[in-house]
Amino acid sequence: MEQKSTSGLEFSVPSHASMVEQCPLCEFIFPTHENLVFHMMESHPTQCPIETTKEYEKLSITESDKLFIYHLKICSLLMLTFMGLAYVYAFVLVG
Numbered sequence: 001m002e003q004k005s006t007s008g009l010e011f012s013v014p015s016h017a018s019m020v021e022q023c024p025l026c027e028f029i030f031p032t033h034e035n036l037v038f039h040m041m042e043s044h045p046t047q048c049p050i051e052t053t054k055e056y057e058k059l060s061i062t063e064s065d066k067l068f069i070y071h072l073k074i075c076s077l078l079m080l081t082f083m084g085l086a087y088v089y090a091f092v093l094v095g
């Protein structure tokens, strides 16, 4: 629901139904179930049920794949930048 503050700025407060996941051990709130699983394994590793542990292993693989793709994109971007700069410098040195 959109509301206006006293200074005229619009803001929205999430309703309770939109808060999807809450940690049962420390009551932190997370927007997605994946975030809750990562939080539980990193903050309460000894108190996690076995299903959470298995889910964490699956999510970790997916997450590491995404991270690998991200690193590949960053490396490609750096290579393109360096090649572009070398190309420009070559024209400057010749001309």
Ligand SMILES: [Zn+2]
Binding pocket: 023, 024, 025, 026, 027, 028, 039, 040, 043, 044
């Ligand atoms: Zn917690």
